Amino acid sequence: MNRIRILPDTVANQIAAGEVVERPASAVKELVENSVDGQASQIRVEIKGGGKSLIRVTDNGHGMSRDDALLCIERHATSKIHDSADITSISTLGFRGEAIPSIASVSRFRLLSRESNAPVGVELDIHGGKLISVKEAGCAAGTQVEIRNLFYNLPARRKFLRSDATELGHVHHVFLLHTLARPAIGWTLIQEERVIHDLPAMPEASAPEKHPDALRRRIRSLYGNQLVEQLVPVDFQRDGVRLHGLIGKAGLSRSNRSEMYSFVNGRPVDSRAIYYGLIEGYHTALMRGRYPVCFLFLEIDAARVDVNIHPAKREVRFREDALVQGVVIEAARQALATKSSDRLVELPSASPLPTPDASSSRKPAAASPSPAYSQPFLAPGNQPSPAAATPSSPAPFSHPDSARPSPPAAPVSQPLGSEKPAGIQVLGVLDNLYIIAIDTEGLVIVDQHAAHERVLFEQVMKRMSQGAPLSQRLLLPQTVELSPRDASAIRQQLAVLEKIGIGIADFGDRSFIIDALPPWMTSRNIQELIRDVIDEVERAGHGISRERFAEELIARTVCRHAVKASDTLKTDELQHILDELQTCENPHTCPHGRPTLLRFTPAELEKRFGRREMGKEL
């Protein structure tokens, strides 16, 4: 008798189920993805008993004919790809044709589907992989899949399921991920017959320019207003890779990665390249050991990303990891930089709080160009000449660093030596530490030590970037031997390292000889030092600079030089710190990543005083 046998299909499916369907949430994921791939615009997910008793996913997608429905329960039957060439450029969420048969083999499975032009739909009943009945049925256009008693025939697997609440939490997470990934689709989550989420479809989200708005609305309905207000848009493109979405402002952080959402071509994934890139992009704006909040969408040619590496497709691999990471770094940097500059310096005309000396500091001519006022001025001329436009041009009130050329008729806007724009005004100081101030957005509480640290840090960094890089020659040049991977990473960056003052030469094979170091690099174990350098090079990619290596040292030094928590400062000094802070590139955190300032908008104060209900719009 042969020892080796071909397993019957049901067993094969049950084995596949072990990989694909781990728990109710994974079944929900597979079904929801099918609905998305089926062009649905409304998807409803119903759950009972944490998904163990019932999962029902209903969509209004294109549905299936009787033959298709019968085929889809066969293994490796799919409409999503046709030949092996398609595997390299998968644009649908699913492609293996494994999910439905796998799920069907471990549950009581019912499928109802009707194509929109068919007069009647089809209903399949499958129990534990065995087809029980196929009949005609009346139903709405689209597909409904019902899974009851998941793992009923696999008691071992069933035993490993957690409590209803835990399983429900996982289902919830999957649902959340997909609703964020597809704002264009309307989503409903019903749990134990109660509607938990009912998110309207926003078909406009498919247009790239409307996407951020739709995403914001979606996040608002899932997380509430407070989070949305703390997000800034990201949009960046390089070498055919586009990254867009929303990320938390500098200063917003979480203790874990649970609110880092990333989507590659609409597929929710965990990607090291994206996470590391983002954390690097925040850099000192994020406290060490904390994680940012993000909703990032990466669009990349499907051929440049491999989704076929993880059974549940939770991970993807990029053909050019470094490129993606670079894009994320750059995108985050830009997004955070623009935001911080307009945040503190700009004078929004729609200030909810009248700044005490705002009117006195501005010339009347330029004082009140509310949108309504400036509109007629710009309207008549189809192309107003710069000279004509200047007197009342809103340009002075736009971002100072925006691309618009500043008007030549500067005298109108700000006579030199007059009062500075009333960015921030000191009211007093608490405990010789917290500066209480107001600016156009409301109340600001500043930690004087952290703020001064940030100011000094940026000054020193700037000075450092201007000075020529120094390189102290070593008495005893040292050879270091690196792993092949590290060696090739370093080899590509030799010129950069030379530039920052590290005298390093290729000594053949995997050896390098180091004969000079920048003076601020202390002579710890050189091997270790080079390893650190490699890590930095890997993390920062092309953005590597000698300032980076010196950062920690500088942060430590400025910490010593900055005003201390208990130093008594005069109002002028406080004001000066705040003014300087405004000019910082990243005013929101100190070099160690602690926040420098807390902000209370009038809206928030209203909430606290009970003038406005939590979370409700005005």
Next chain:
Amino acid sequence: MKLHFNKEKFLDGLQQVQSVVGARSTVPVLSNALITVQKNGVFLMATDLDLAVRCPVEAQVLEEGATTLPAKRLFTIVRELAFSEVSMEVNDKNVATIESGGSHFKIHGLPETEFPRLPKLADAKSFTIEQKILRDALKKTAYAMSMDDGRFVLNAILLTIKEDKLTSVATDGRRLALSEYDLDLPKGTQGELLLPSKTVAEVQKLIKDKGMVTISFTENQVCFDMEGTQLYSKLVDGTYPNYRQVIPSETKERISLEREVFSQALHRASLLANEKNPIVRFEFTKNNLCITAHAPDVGESRERLAINYKGADISIGFNPHYVLDVMQNLENDEVFLELSDEMSPGVFKINAPFLYVIMPMRINTP
């Protein structure tokens, strides 16, 4: 145990041992000083397990015994006493009673048995030299030791005894100091000792200008006996880099400098070389030295010195601290700087077997 002592004399002894006591000791008895009272004398001792110092103090012995008392506390108490006549009595429970004039203190000690024993240096080689030679050798090199805790062999001074010569070397990988002395030693005395930096510092505190010191050493331990006061220490276990190879065998130019004038000018110039830009430029032209520093956004400095120089123009950058370090630890009026070009090491020398190699600093074009 019971003794009478003079405050100042006792304080001297305490001072010698108390700096060895670790600030945060995990073993309580290591915060204490061992006091041994015997007919032939009174001894104080402290150790941090790497290092031990034992010194005799003058006292009148009334009853023999031994105990350990908290070193820092004992030191402060004795220092603050108003009268110089002090008596100390310790009971079986290691509680010490200190009385002087109207002052009365009781302090709790720990049994003497808990205190670590002094190491026995088995098969030790030893030699005796003048204290002032050792003192000079350490002074002229100690500052060049590495202060970073990366390559531990560099956190040490290498003392070599060979062919009637004592050589002291220290380097941190960027500069190297070497000082050499002729000795008259019994034939065949030789050895290599890597003294840890803490030991160097302690020896420097104890050593005097007069008298002799006997250095006994084994593979991994050393004892300095400075006429009664003994310092025991571990030696650094490791191979010191081959420093001979970094000493340039020949240089092109030899420049004589007045140490005092030169180091003051350098000090002034370096006021504008900060932590982030630790570089000064030395420009040697005919009979002229120009020292400049430049700190972006801060300013620049320039010091001109008339010197006796006939060689080719050389411009070279050094870390000013490295140059100031050697200047401060030399006493000669005249020092010599030997140079070849801006990429090669510079060597400071004096009219004695001493040299200081210093690697230049280069300004990369960004």
